[in-house]
Amino acid sequence: MFTRILLAAVLLSSFCCSLTAQTGMGTVKGSFTRNHNTIQLTTTTARLQLEFCTPGMVRIRSSWSGSFEPNENLMVVQYQWPSVALQIKDTKEYTGFATAQLQVRVYKSPVRIDIYNAAGKLLSSEKLPAGRAGGMVTQGDTVSCTRVCQPDEQFFGFGERMDFLNRRSKQVNLNVGRGKGLPHAVGAYNVLEANYSPIPFFMSTQGYGIFLHNSFASSWDMGATYEDAHRFTANGGELDYYFIYGPRFPAILEQYTALTGRSPLLPRFALGLQVGTYSGGTWGHEQNTSDAYVIALARKLREMGIPVDLLWLDSTWRIFGKNGGKGATSFEWRETFSNPKGMFDSLYAMGFNMVGLHLRPRFDNGNKIRLLDTAQQLGFTYKEGNYAGEFVNFFDSNAVNFWWQSGVMRVASIGARFLKTDEGSAFGHLANESDKVGPTGKAVEKLHNVFPVAYAKAPYEKFQQFNGIRGLNQTREGYAGIQRYPYIFAGDWPSEWQYFPAVIKAGLNIGVSGVGFWAHCMGGFEHDADPELYVRWCQFGMLSPVATVFGMDHPGYKEPWNYGADGLRNFKKYDSLRYSLLPYLYSNTWVQYKTGLPLMRALVLQYQDDKNVHEIGDQYLLGDNLLVCPVTTKGAQTRTVYLPAGDWFDYWTGKSYSGRQYIHVVTPLDIMPMFVKAGSIIPRQPVMNYVGERPVPQLTLEVYPGNGTFEVYEDDGRSLAYQQGKYSLVKLETAMTGKDLRLNIGKAIGNYPSTIKSYLVGWRAVQQPAKVFVNGVERKPAASKETAGEDGYYYDKAQQQLWLPVNKGSMQPASGQDAEIRVTF
Numbered sequence: 001m002f003t004r005i006l007l008a009a010v011l012l013s014s015f016c017c018s019l020t021a022q023t024g025m026g027t028v029k030g031s032f033t034r035n036h037n038t039i040q041l042t043t044t045t046a047r048l049q050l051e052f053c054t055p056g057m058v059r060i061r062s063s064w065s066g067s068f069e070p071n072e073n074l075m076v077v078q079y080q081w082p083s084v085a086l087q088i089k090d091t092k093e094y095t096g097f098a099t100a101q102l103q104v105r106v107y108k109s110p111v112r113i114d115i116y117n118a119a120g121k122l123l124s125s126e127k128l129p130a131g132r133a134g135g136m137v138t139q140g141d142t143v144s145c146t147r148v149c150q151p152d153e154q155f156f157g158f159g160e161r162m163d164f165l166n167r168r169s170k171q172v173n174l175n176v177g178r179g180k181g182l183p184h185a186v187g188a189y190n191v192l193e194a195n196y197s198p199i200p201f202f203m204s205t206q207g208y209g210i211f212l213h214n215s216f217a218s219s220w221d222m223g224a225t226y227e228d229a230h231r232f233t234a235n236g237g238e239l240d241y242y243f244i245y246g247p248r249f250p251a252i253l254e255q256y257t258a259l260t261g262r263s264p265l266l267p268r269f270a271l272g273l274q275v276g277t278y279s280g281g282t283w284g285h286e287q288n289t290s291d292a293y294v295i296a297l298a299r300k301l302r303e304m305g306i307p308v309d310l311l312w313l314d315s316t317w318r319i320f321g322k323n324g325g326k327g328a329t330s331f332e333w334r335e336t337f338s339n340p341k342g343m344f345d346s347l348y349a350m351g352f353n354m355v356g357l358h359l360r361p362r363f364d365n366g367n368k369i370r371l372l373d374t375a376q377q378l379g380f381t382y383k384e385g386n387y388a389g390e391f392v393n394f395f396d397s398n399a400v401n402f403w404w405q406s407g408v409m410r411v412a413s414i415g416a417r418f419l420k421t422d423e424g425s426a427f428g429h430l431a432n433e434s435d436k437v438g439p440t441g442k443a444v445e446k447l448h449n450v451f452p453v454a455y456a457k458a459p460y461e462k463f464q465q466f467n468g469i470r471g472l473n474q475t476r477e478g479y480a481g482i483q484r485y486p487y488i489f490a491g492d493w494p495s496e497w498q499y500f501p502a503v504i505k506a507g508l509n510i511g512v513s514g515v516g517f518w519a520h521c522m523g524g525f526e527h528d529a530d531p532e533l534y535v536r537w538c539q540f541g542m543l544s545p546v547a548t549v550f551g552m553d554h555p556g557y558k559e560p561w562n563y564g565a566d567g568l569r570n571f572k573k574y575d576s577l578r579y580s581l582l583p584y585l586y587s588n589t590w591v592q593y594k595t596g597l598p599l600m601r602a603l604v605l606q607y608q609d610d611k612n613v614h615e616i617g618d619q620y621l622l623g624d625n626l627l628v629c630p631v632t633t634k635g636a637q638t639r640t641v642y643l644p645a646g647d648w649f650d651y652w653t654g655k656s657y658s659g660r661q662y663i664h665v666v667t668p669l670d671i672m673p674m675f676v677k678a679g680s681i682i683p684r685q686p687v688m689n690y691v692g693e694r695p696v697p698q699l700t701l702e703v704y705p706g707n708g709t710f711e712v713y714e715d716d717g718r719s720l721a722y723q724q725g726k727y728s729l730v731k732l733e734t735a736m737t738g739k740d741l742r743l744n745i746g747k748a749i750g751n752y753p754s755t756i757k758s759y760l761v762g763w764r765a766v767q768q769p770a771k772v773f774v775n776g777v778e779r780k781p782a783a784s785k786e787t788a789g790e791d792g793y794y795y796d797k798a799q800q801q802l803w804l805p806v807n808k809g810s811m812q813p814a815s816g817q818d819a820e821i822r823v824t825f
Contacts, residue, residue: 025111144233159199174198175217197478207247257596263516268717269691272309276550321364330366344415424452424477487517495524511598519546542574588623625680647678679708
């Protein structure tokens with residue numbers, strides 16, 4: 001009995017201590033002050049600051065130290081905002097600040113913040129049920145905020161998560177890392193633990209998003225402990241977050257990416273296929289590497305008619321260093337590479353647009369070059385206690401310049417044009433190929449998550465300047481802002497069916513979190529792939545934002561001819577499909593650059609009010625118009641597909657379906673289900689071996705019955721001139737009245753001289769037309785698509801497709817328009 005009483009007393013004492021260790025916001029003291037868009041209030045325990053960035057976005061900061069941290073530039077790039085009109089209402093209970101979109105109420109005693117939309121609908125509150133405290137608190141080093149979960153509220157975001165799409169009732173920890181421990185089944189390959197690119201940002205179906213502007217490790221309880229409350233906690237730093245109102249998800253993403261930066265346009269050729277290679281020798285087989293293998297691989301790709309644009313050499317191009325082993329970079333070629341410059345020259349002569357190299361963020365000494373010693377002497381490595389350290393200090397511009405001039409230029413000067421920056425998570429954590437943990441301490445905890453951003457930024461900017469074209473960098477890890485530098489890949493997931501759907505979820509979650517360019521290793525990275533898995537994964541990979549094939553399986557290396565006739569046939573089929581869709585993909589990357597809306601879109605991004613899509617993690621929109629449905633079950637002959645609102649056409653058969661329903665479709669091995677939204681216009685081009693192999697004077701426009709628009713985007717595909725307005729946009733608009741169809745082709749706007757001279761219009765899923773008019777002139781039926789000419793059209797009865805060529809600008813029936821096409825039935 002005494003023991004139980006003593007235990008209860010100890011527990012009560014601990015509970016009371018933990019309560020007293022927490023410090024909330026107290027009560028408001030006096031009035032507020034205002035400077036431009038910023039409101040400051042003093043409370044009995046802290047300082048509170050509200051900054052109205054836009055009518056729909058407010059930055060909320062609290063400080064218990066009396067001062068606020070200076071602004072940083074790795075996560076957020078926009079701190080200067082135009083004036084926002086505010087209406088202020090001061091009552092006994094609260095002070096209200098109203099913009100054209102939001103009402104923010106700061107209650108005085110105790111302090112709490114409730115946020116409404118302009119119409120008075122409650123969006124988010126800190127008022128929890130009696131007996132439970134909400135709002136902002138600090139305890140020791142941690143800061144946290146607890147807000148109400150409304151009954152039907154669902155949450156999406158948090159970066160590249162492999163486990164779930166909808167985070168309601170779940171917990172998630174955000175700290176860059178690949179997972180710990182061996183065997184891999186419970187370590188690096190644990191889909192619950194993988195944290196390659198966490199992002200402290202989510203969007204709610206209530207119509208708002210929250211971005212925690214804090215680089216420390218954070219934890220998020222999204223209604224797991226109490227179903228009526230969500231809470232985010234950071235392990236250090238300031239409580240600083242942005243509340244962003246949409247209410248639609250695309251509008252929230254547009255503001256979030258205005259804050260943290262947009263995905264730039266890639267060089268157009270980077271949307272082509274990218275191939276990685278271990279040069280014939282992965283771990284344990286390094287003696288098999290050679291520049292001859294790389295040249296033979298490139299030549300075989302060309303000889304087999306496999307379109308490809310980029311190639312990179314992974315780790316084994318270099319010798320492993322003296323101190324860091326596989327986990328560091330010496331910048332010395334392995335002796336099996338007898339003529340690396342000649343290798344680069346040969347690859348570029350075969351039409352490869354870019355060739356790159358893999359590296360890691362630590363310096364090392366090689367056999368001839370002692371970069372680590374020199375960098376340590378100059379203070380360009382990040383200190384590890386009393387040790388000078390090995391990590392390049394990417395937070396120091398002088399260290400970055402040394403890394404570039406003394407390290408990267410050794411390979412850039414002979415032909416390398418981009419990097420694959422691996423192991424960004426190793427700064428302050430255990431690395432993959434080493435027992436080293438790097439620097440430690442509270443300052444490092446603050447930098448750990450943003451180190452991958454600084455690490456990717458350095459080569460992206462340096463190579464952009466050196467190459468004289470748009471930058472490119474491939475990286476595995478990221479955090480808020482990584483979308484600027486400019487793409488990540490999903491990590492080293494094994495070639496097993498169980499990981500395939502998890503990788504698809506990763507792509508959906510990273511897109512919902514503001515990162516547009518994302519890739520994965522088609523067929524998986526480690527282990528030999530089941531040939532059927534290889535086929536299905538490559539079908540998905542070719543219709544991902546960035547198409548990458550790469551594996552460490554020796555001796556197959558995910559090269560398509562090593563996966564049988566089915567593997568090679570499907571690889572070529574979907575690779576060719578991707579190359580034909582480049583005008584569609586490139587035009588959608590322009591949308592991504594302007595708005596933050598990713599190329600690969602979880603259905604919830606476009607249909608957030610449809611509860612059916614909240615848990616769908618194996619379908620997505622690719623751009624505005626294509627619904628892609630990968631097959632992720634071995635041996636599947638069918639799969640169930642959900643079609644959102646609207647009318648849809650089966651891409652392969654042309655069969656039409658109504659939306660807001662589930663359908664069951666047949667899935668032979670060569671077919672990955674795809675659907676096209678009614679009213680879609682899909683621009684396509686001829687397939688070629690690499691981007692720029694020959695001019696493209698004519699685009700094919702695949703048009704589907706219905707009402708819709710599409711803007712075809714063009715620029716030079718290489719320079720930064722698009723940022724100064726040197727581009728061309730042609731608006732296409734289709735409409736359906738009864739059974740009659742119309743297509744308007746607008747005049748190009750912008751100051752880039754378009755290279756497109758004509759269009760081949762192909763209406764899909766239509767019946768035999770009665771009459772066809774172009775600019776009011778009737779066209780005559782022709783015997784074939786090839787003989788239609790400028791005054792005819794061809795109807796393919798078997799394919800239910802109408803074809804007619806249109807010369808761009810040959811006639812101008814109306815201002816602002818190049819052509820008007822009418823089809824009557």
